[in-house]
Amino acid sequence: MYHQSQMRTRSFAVFLAVPTPLLGLVGVLAAALAGCRSLPPSKPEALWTPEEARGAQVYQLKCARCHYPTTTHGLHGPGLQALTKVKAMPSGAPPTDERLTQVILHGRNMMPSTPLTDGQLSDLLAYLHSL
């Protein structure tokens, strides 16, 4: 028997150790092992602020083709559920707004850079915090 928070740490430790193509499989296994309850739930759409709702639209346009928002399972990049609620992103970096801004605007490895206006960026960050 593992305590839930230990389980969460273990899942993410596994994420750090494997190459990107295996993330999806590892995510499925980790979620199965954790009983799919290892992450805090996303904010329901009905409770979104106007900023979060606009950010969701930016996400649909610019991010959704590569990232699932409601799971950590991989698509082309890692799933982003609970992205800002965990200690470290898949790369190991802390999920600060500063770091997220850098990854979004400048890209990272196979992730392309995404040019956004300041308004789009702050809406998108608000949305990412709701995941």
Ligand code: HEC
């Ligand atoms: C063409 C596919 C693609 C698009 C579009 C894309 N990403 Fe990514 N993303 C990736 C890949 C691949 C990675 C893994 C990069 C790596 O660490 O090697 C990634 C990684 C990330 C990470 C984790 C960074 C880390 O430090 O671990 C975040 C957060 C992220 N993307 C957010 C976004 C957001 C927000 C958008 C929309 C603005 C976006 N991505 C658009 C493919 C994409």
